[in-house]
Amino acid sequence: MSSREACVAADQTDPLRPFRDLFDLPPGVIYLDGNSLGALPKAAVERAASVVTVEWGRDLIGSWNTHDWFALPTRIGDKIAQLIGGTPGSCVATDTTSINVFKALAAALGIQREDAPARRVIVSEQENFPSDLYIIEGIIGMLGHPDGRPYELRLIDDEHPLADALDDDVAVVLLTGVNYRTGAWWDMDATTAEIHAAGALAVWDLCHSIGAVPVDVTAADADFAVGCTYKYLNGGPGSPAFVWVSPKHAARAKQPLSGWWGHARPFEMAVGYDPAPGAASFLVGTQPIVSLATMEVGIDIALSADGQQLRSKSLALTDLFIELVETRLAGHPLTLITPRAHADRGSHVSFLHPEGYAVMQALIARGVIGDYREPHVLRFGITPLYLGFADVWDAVESLRTVLDEELWRAPEFQVRGAVT
């Protein structure tokens, strides 16, 4: 699109346009950080208030039954399962992504200890979200040297591709569907098949995938998956994460955080642990109900949107963003690090700029909120539920002003905060 008018026209025929009205976005802001913290669904305000005043305040302890608090992790988990092609009972909403990575990895390693005890390598990506790598370190440290041999982490990168890393030592591969920095998207089907062909199990981190790109864990024949709900699912800050367990592993998947919520009969208060069937055994302790109940609003919105329409619009918007930056800001040192091929791209777009930090601060000061990631990365989340074509046009124009007028040179934009 070569004009703002064309963008406005595209918005008018956008079948997803009505979804924008479900969100409460501040006036004067173009929000391109929905891949970090999704926007507030209007209905979440009333839901949170009701959980606090009616469910907690008025109905008190009885709410565990009357407001179904006990079932929230499995009921919402079933909804998340729908979003990723899973079956009922295969997914629970609980805890944090990192904790769920721990559970999934521990369970996958446990299965491999029975099936292929010689396999002691965990493969992941150098460019993975670091917490996933830290959790692998933690598991390896805790497992020590069973039978005398330690577990090892083997990292892949552009020069050491997955195919080279897969051998008879590999137990589990942990990959992130859409890379948090570049927006590069793994082919989940082909990659899982490649991992299985090498005798390993596949654990997928779907944090930047769910709600952003089509995911079908069943079609991909994945083994485990985890992800968060506060990005494209708009669940609220730090809303509980999810973990999906392939039904083929349900009977054997054991995770060591064996708390009472994962017990088959938690209220018998029995001394011995007897895991609930399937993904329910991946629950541990009492969940933060206010956050958990509130997040269901965002998940319901995602469920009501057409996945094909979301993907088409996401690609159209990210295409437009790239095209406008590369044509209208051609004189500036911006380097695209997001894949151009549709099959390789998630729903955010990242450019390197030598002064990336200051540029992003200047852009945010003008009401265009993206974020900055080390090193030099300007990251723009393109959420098809509440962004339009004119938003993309306006955001790029603001970026053009920041660069053309060198607004980023202002001293206040050089000061580093904890995070942008």
Place this chain on the structure above:
Amino acid sequence: MSSREACVAADQTDPLRPFRDLFDLPPGVIYLDGNSLGALPKAAVERAASVVTVEWGRDLIGSWNTHDWFALPTRIGDKIAQLIGGTPGSCVATDTTSINVFKALAAALGIQREDAPARRVIVSEQENFPSDLYIIEGIIGMLGHPDGRPYELRLIDDEHPLADALDDDVAVVLLTGVNYRTGAWWDMDATTAEIHAAGALAVWDLCHSIGAVPVDVTAADADFAVGCTYKYLNGGPGSPAFVWVSPKHAARAKQPLSGWWGHARPFEMAVGYDPAPGAASFLVGTQPIVSLATMEVGIDIALSADGQQLRSKSLALTDLFIELVETRLAGHPLTLITPRAHADRGSHVSFLHPEGYAVMQALIARGVIGDYREPHVLRFGITPLYLGFADVWDAVESLRTVLDEELWRAPEFQVRGAVT
């Protein structure tokens, strides 16, 4: 006190009486389940609404800095540390109690692996809250047989006291300060000393202790402590738990859930894990901010109350409850299982009754909300912040009516729900 009038008079001179007005209790209800889910502080309504509409909705991703979301787990953790006699930096508010038990146990076992590798026994209580025991099972299963020898769980009970269980094989002892069923309270100072004298480390579960009985982890020289915030701290349903790490272990305490929030510099996005100092390394992933921020209201209230006054009133109320049940309901088959000695009693009172389940349902139907625990246990939480002497009188009178008139025989009270 031998009359309702005497109770009303005692309420009028109760120095803690003003705290009742800080809570929103439904009319017609006497709430004796604050040891399971604390009541709603009035200010929590506004706090939750503000987090959702202003912090999430209006300020969006910027709230991590402008509303200090990043610091919430450590800032609130410092407040919790004050409540249990800990120092700043020794405690974080995060995750669930069961997950924090896992971290604390794993860290304690790690220290012992260095200091006393032959010690492979974890001691706990047969009557402990079952989830603590399940987590021990999970850790033992994950650790396997390092150096050929497995870890073992050794349970103590009335016939197998702690003194008998402590020997040169014991690495760690996990005890719960106040028992969830009976209300029995361990002498934390003497018991920790006994555990240390045997060469073991002490991990304390303070779920039914914090806000209910005086706790001083420093005076007790405890090694680790965990607990929840949704009982006597009134943090809201499932509000995040806490974990305290003795400063003497801060440099060596390593827990395997090594997520990015526990990293010394999380936003460098480095590939290798480098733990933050002290308790901050017990953080894992992004916390449920709506629940976490809301819970601070209850913690602030607890901080503003005088601990000595709380304990005095708690004992006066539980004494009264026991006295009234035993005098005015003498003809009924009620057996006290809570210790009579003040030094051994927490802040809830439990009686066995052969028809306990139905009795509790009938009592709840009359607006007196306690709870039932298997087997046969009527449990009454006595929260000195918002209960008065007349409440205790009225609650016992309601129980008398239920028993005298055999109201519990009604068919609707025989049907078992998930939990009362």
